[in-house]
Amino acid sequence: MLEKIKELICNYVEVNENDITEDSRFIEDLGFNSYDFISMLGDLEEEFGVTIDETEIIDVHTVGEAVKYLTDLKEQ
Amino acid sequence: MKEININGAIMKCYPLCAAQRLHYYTIKFCPTQVLCIGTGLYVKQDVDFELLKKAVYKGYEMFETMRLRFVPDEDGTVYQYISPFEERDVPFRDFSNWKEEDAHNEMRKWTAIPFERYNSPMNKVVMIKLPGGYSGLYLKVDHMTMDSSSIIGFNKAVLETYCALKYGTEMPTPMQSYIKQLEKDLAYEAGSPARKKDEEYWKNVISESEPMYTDFAGQGRLLTQRRENNNPDQRCAMIISKSPVASISVYPLEKDSSMRLMKFCELYNVPMASLLLMGLRTVLSKFNDNEKDVSVKTCIARRGTLSEKYSGGTRIHFFPMRTVMEPEMTFLDGVKMIQAEQNKIFRHANFDPIEVNRKRAEHWKNTPGTSYESIALTYQPLSLKKNTKEMPDIPYKSFWYTNGVAGQPLYLTVMHRPEDNGLNFNFEYRVDAVSEYEMQYFYYYLCRVLFRGIEDETRTIGEILDMI
Numbered sequence: 210m211l212e213k214i215k216e217l218i219c220n221y222v223e224v225n226e227n228d229i230t231e232d233s234r235f236i237e238d239l240g241f242n243s244y245d246f247i248s249m250l251g252d253l254e255e256e257f258g259v260t261i262d263e264t265e266i267i268d269v270h271t272v273g274e275a276v277k278y279l280t281d282l283k284e285q
Numbered sequence: 286m287k288e289i290n291i292n293g294a295i296m297k298c299y300p301l302c303a304a305q306r307l308h309y310y311t312i313k314f315c316p317t318q319v320l321c322i323g324t325g326l327y328v329k330q331d332v333d334f335e336l337l338k339k340a341v342y343k344g345y346e347m348f349e350t351m352r353l354r355f356v357p358d359e360d361g362t363v364y365q366y367i368s369p370f371e372e373r374d375v376p377f378r379d380f381s382n383w384k385e386e387d388a389h390n391e392m393r394k395w396t397a398i399p400f401e402r403y404n405s406p407m408n409k410v411v412m413i414k415l416p417g418g419y420s421g422l423y424l425k426v427d428h429m430t431m432d433s434s435s436i437i438g439f440n441k442a443v444l445e446t447y448c449a450l451k452y453g454t455e456m457p458t459p460m461q462s463y464i465k466q467l468e469k470d471l472a473y474e475a476g477s478p479a480r481k482k483d484e485e486y487w488k489n490v491i492s493e494s495e496p497m498y499t500d501f502a503g504q505g506r507l508l509t510q511r512r513e514n515n516n517p518d519q520r521c522a523m524i525i526s527k528s529p530v531a532s533i534s535v536y537p538l539e540k541d542s543s544m545r546l547m548k549f550c551e552l553y554n555v556p557m558a559s560l561l562l563m564g565l566r567t568v569l570s571k572f573n574d575n576e577k578d579v580s581v582k583t584c585i586a587r588r589g590t591l592s593e594k595y596s597g598g599t600r601i602h603f604f605p606m607r608t609v610m611e612p613e614m615t616f617l618d619g620v621k622m623i624q625a626e627q628n629k630i631f632r633h634a635n636f637d638p639i640e641v642n643r644k645r646a647e648h649w650k651n652t653p654g655t656s657y658e659s660i661a662l663t664y665q666p667l668s669l670k671k672n673t674k675e676m677p678d679i680p681y682k683s684f685w686y687t688n689g690v691a692g693q694p695l696y697l698t699v700m701h702r703p704e705d706n707g708l709n710f711n712f713e714y715r716v717d718a719v720s721e722y723e724m725q726y727f728y729y730y731l732c733r734v735l736f737r738g739i740e741d742e743t744r745t746i747g748e749i750l751d752m753i
Contacts, residue, residue: 220590223458236554242666243556243624247631248589251479263628270554 210257211276217252218272221245231273239272259283289356289364291404298356298364301429302470303637304587304599308429309363310639311692312402318529320428323396323686325389325413326440326703327421328679333451334412334420338375340446341410341422346370348439349463350597353430355403367464368406377412378423385416389684392423397689400427419682432599433698434586437667439597458595466596473635483636486629491645496580496607496657498522499573501695501727502719506659524694525654526717531691533713534721536728540707542736549739553617558583558664559624561699563616564735565662566608566623571730571750580607582661582693583627585634602638604630605645605658612747616738619746661693665700680704687713694718 215229222240235241241249250261253275259282269275289298301309312318345351352368380388392413400407407427414420422443426436438460445457473480497520500506511519538546550557566579573579583606588594606626610619646653681703691713698711710731712724719727733753737744 220592223591237551243558243628244586244631244634245589247628250632263632264625267625267628 210279211272213256214253214272214275214279217249217256220252221249229272231271231276233272234270235272235275236270253279257283287358287364289358289366291356291366296356296366296368297464298358298366299464299467300471301363301365302467303474303635303639304432304470304601305365305429306637307603307639308599315529315692318692319397319399319688319690321396321399321425321688322428322431322433322436323392323423323425323688324436324440325392325421325423325682325684325686326444327413327415327419327682329418329681330420330679332412332414332420332447334377336450337412337422337443337447339450340443341375341412342372343446344439344443345373347442347457347460348435348597349460350430350435350599351408351426351439353407353463353598354405355407355429357403365467373406375410375412377414379414381414381416383416388413388415389686392684393686393689395423396425396686415682419680421682428599430599431597432586432601433663433665433700434588434594434667435597435599437665438595460597461592461595463596463598466593466598466600470635474637480636483633484640486633487636487641487644490607491641491648495520495649496605497576497578498657498659499569499576499579500659501569501572502723503572504574521649521651521655521657522659523652523654524656524659525692526694526715528715528717529690529692530716531687531689531713532716532721533685533687533711534724534728536710536712536725537702538708538710538732540705542732543701543707545739546708546735549742553620553742555620555624556627557666557699558662559620559627560735560739561662561664562606562608562623562627563620563738564731565660565697566610567619567734567738567746567749568727568730569660570610570746571734571753572727575612575747575750577611578607578609580605580657582606582658583630584661584663585631586665587634601663602634602636603661604634604638604641606630607657610746612745612750614746615743616746616749617742620738660695660697663696663698665698668701668703668706685711691715 215226219226224239233239235246254261257279269278286297286299288295308320349367354368356364407430409425411423413423442457448454449456498507507522510522511517550560565581569579570576582603585602587600683703694715696713699708702709737749737752
């Protein structure tokens with residue numbers, strides 16, 4: 210899942226895939242703005258077959274947190 | 286897509302997308318409207334104008350939307366196409382012996398002159414020499430071809446190309462296809478499942494309950510219209526004017542104060558646009574008898590993916606952002622509520638904003654030309670600044686020139702200054718709706734709300750309204 214998320218991130222911001230870690234923060238480290246981040250939710254939903262609530266995702270700040278959030282969502 | 290014979294050549298022509306139709310209808314129904322945006326970017330350096338001209342040509346080549354033109358078909362429906370690259374003249378204008386203010390006024394006049402609408406270039410670049418050792422570019426574009434993100438992208442690309450030619454630095458990031466993005470937008474509009482989902486969202490938002498109009502100049506407009514229409518319960522107001530004549534007032538917020546706003550956003554993980562919207566809605570509340578139900582038009586740039594960011598064009602959609610806040614709510618909770626609301630709008634921002642307005646007017650049986658929003662806000666996070674080692678500390682000046690007319694009574698654009706990253710508040714207002722003095726007054730209150738809010742985020746809205 211992490212690899213796929215990294216790949217998707219690179220469609221949104223100019224960052225080297227190898228520089229993305231679980232600790233990378235979307236806004237401060239990767240250069241996302243709030244629109245980029247919310248736009249990416251559609252891709253994540255399609256990729257992982259989940260429905261994301263944008264009010265819950267507001268607390269996801271790092272790539273690792275996104276992996277955990279999506280993993281939990283898939284298991285529900 | 287359809288093929289149209291243009292001056293003997295068969296061109297692939299595409300319908301207008303929703304963002305373009307918004308502008309097109311503006312000029313169709315208000316012929317005195319002008320869709321031009323003018324900008325100036327100047328650096329304090331001896332510019333090699335021959336090299337700069339080459340950089341501009343490279344920009345024309347890279348940016349498909351600098352070559353975008355319009356054509357009506359036999360039924361009068363407007364289409365767009367990309368004309369082949371051509372080396373159009375890039376004139377030079379020496380203002381170095383002028384007063385600087387007069388030079389900018391002259392460029393404001395250029396910006397008020399509309400382009401030929403069909404089969405003609407929709408932009409103009411002039412190389413400029415200003416007094417005080419500043420030189421650079423004046424750029425005028427038609428809003429149906431480019432928005433502020435595209436303009437900033439073009440100016441940056443030209444500057445980066447100039448540096449590459451002069452100092453051997455890297456060339457700018459290659460652009461993505463505009464047509465490919467347009468095709469995506471048109472496919473979305475042609476009855477896609479995503480559009481159906483968005484339509485459902487907006488239908489629910491509209492039918493929830495009727496918003497309340499709040500004016501930046503107080504309750505006068507709504508109260509007068511209620512009396513005139515003999516309808517004491519009227520909640521919307523007519524905002525269309527016979528005279529679209531507009532002026533622009535720019536209020537620069539000091540670098541340190543701007544930094545305080547940015548630090549607040551960083552500390553609480555909230556976007557600057559949400560903070561600004563919170564400020565605006567609170568001032569509107571103050572000016573309208575502490576009204577709890579306040580709506581503002583918010584601008585969505587719709588550039589998430591790199592393909593969207595690097596495709597040029599005009600992609601902005603405006604949507605109503607409604608906020609209903611009790612006086613007991615804290616400032617920070619208010620900002621977070623707006624952030625959550627904005628996120629919802631972001632997810633449904635591809636929907637045609639004209640459709641949203643039409644559906645809302647139909648639902649609440651409103652007269653055409655009425656609205657619940659007196660202000661539109663754009664926050665532009667991009668800056669014109671070029672960061673290169675070769676031009677590190679060179680003073681910059683950037684300007685946005687008004688075209689002299691406006692459809693919205695008040696349009697606030699907040700953007701970062703290239704020279705120090707501080708915020709400029711650009712108020713473009715219809716002169717029949719508000720005076721420059723009232724604009725200053727509004728800005729003063731906006732700052733008071735913002736700084737009262739960020740200095741103690743637990744302060745309630747009611748406390749802030751009492752303090753200011």
